[in-house]
Amino acid sequence: MDDGMGKRVQVTDVIASRIKTTAGNDVNLDNLVVYEALALNTLPIRQKGSIFDGAVVSERTMTEMAAMLQRGEGVPIQVMHDTKVLPVGKAFWAEITRDRSNRPQLPVQFYIPNTETDLINKIENATVDEVSVGFQAKTITCSKCGFDYLGPDADFMNVLSLTCENGHAIGKDSVHTHVDGLSAWHEMSLVGKGAANGAKILSQAAAQGAALTASGTTGKALLLQLTASKEPTMPDPVTVNLSELTGFASQLATAQADLATAKKDLDAKGGEVASLTAKIDGLNTQITELAAKLAEAEKVEPVKIDTDPTLSFLTDQFTKLHVALGQKDATAPKTATELIAGITAAQGKLSSLIPVGGVATGAVSDAAKGAGFTNAAFKSRN
Numbered sequence: 001m002d003d004g005m006g007k008r009v010q011v012t013d014v015i016a017s018r019i020k021t022t023a024g025n026d027v028n029l030d031n032l033v034v035y036e037a038l039a040l041n042t043l044p045i046r047q048k049g050s051i052f053d054g055a056v057v058s059e060r061t062m063t064e065m066a067a068m069l070q071r072g073e074g075v076p077i078q079v080m081h082d083t084k085v086l087p088v089g090k091a092f093w094a095e096i097t098r099d100r101s102n103r104p105q106l107p108v109q110f111y112i113p114n115t116e117t118d119l120i121n122k123i124e125n126a127t128v129d130e131v132s133v134g135f136q137a138k139t140i141t142c143s144k145c146g147f148d149y150l151g152p153d154a155d156f157m158n159v160l161s162l163t164c165e166n167g168h169a170i171g172k173d174s175v176h177t178h179v180d181g182l183s184a185w186h187e188m189s190l191v192g193k194g195a196a197n198g199a200k201i202l203s204q205a206a207a208q209g210a211a212l213t214a215s216g217t218t219g220k221a222l223l224l225q226l227t228a229s230k231e232p233t234m235p236d237p238v239t240v241n242l243s244e245l246t247g248f249a250s251q252l253a254t255a256q257a258d259l260a261t262a263k264k265d266l267d268a269k270g271g272e273v274a275s276l277t278a279k280i281d282g283l284n285t286q287i288t289e290l291a292a293k294l295a296e297a298e299k300v301e302p303v304k305i306d307t308d309p310t311l312s313f314l315t316d317q318f319t320k321l322h323v324a325l326g327q328k329d330a331t332a333p334k335t336a337t338e339l340i341a342g343i344t345a346a347q348g349k350l351s352s353l354i355p356v357g358g359v360a361t362g363a364v365s366d367a368a369k370g371a372g373f374t375n376a377a378f379k380s381r382n
Helices: 013-023 059-070 117-124 156-161 204-210 242-299 309-324 336-353 361-370
Strands: 032-041 075-079 089-094 104-113 130-142 177-191 225-228
Touching: 013 032, 013 089, 013 104, 032 059, 032 130, 059 089, 059 104, 059 130, 059 177, 104 117, 156 242, 309 336
Parallel strands: 075 177, 130 225
Antiparallel strands: 032 104, 075 089, 089 104, 130 177
């Protein structure tokens, strides 16, 4: 219930100086409406089914965030983390304070142009009364073993499965993460529901008791949207959309089941593959051995063997008979049948040249002319 004081923060000289440090001296303060948000504390984060389920942000992280704003490095104010549209305001100051239990917390002062009447009315009426900080942490470690989800041994599957390399599952057996260090602070958004316990847009009365009382500012809560300062498998920077992590985890479980089935099928085929591989190796060995034998055989000079002595004999006889007939250039046939036929024909011709008595006609007439003829020398054998 509104206490009548509203949620706007009075722009004092101190606040005016802080705004000008961030926005410049030419800024028209009359056109701005200032609010204060309790942006972060060390209470466990309410983000079931994500890497930030029960996560605790360190005081050092909040100190570094405050120092960033105090240096004049303003942070854009968005609506529902929609960075595709122009910012609706800017955060310009923060500092560490303590709650009633002496726990550190981070109130943040921010301004909105007074032309954003619809948004201002929603804040004043508590329709929108929480914020979410989008920043990059330096480390996100397991509460059990210190495994760093942003370290060199981590990958995005650890984030999806919510399990570190040592098997500690976030959300089970009190396992959670510790978020420490500021790598980058991208934006702070006005949202419908925050993740940090006790994070609310404060009235002026609440702000005086819990937040930046020295400046008389009001506060606002946080829906923590943490982003990793280092993701091994993705380009940096990468904003982890926590609202989708549960769906990713379900998809991961399905993919793991499919992988298990595929491994079983692969194992079943493994025996067949091994058997075929052994056969192929055996055949390759035989081929290698045969190739070696062939190479050795090719080195041996071939031996010429006369496989048909009869053919040689017949060729010799054919040649001699034709020489006797005066046919020295006669060509011997290649086959035994033709050689025999040639020999027979030559013998016939040779016989016709030698008459009964054993001397050819030409030889007898020549002898008679040179000496006395004697018939006894040419008597045929009985």
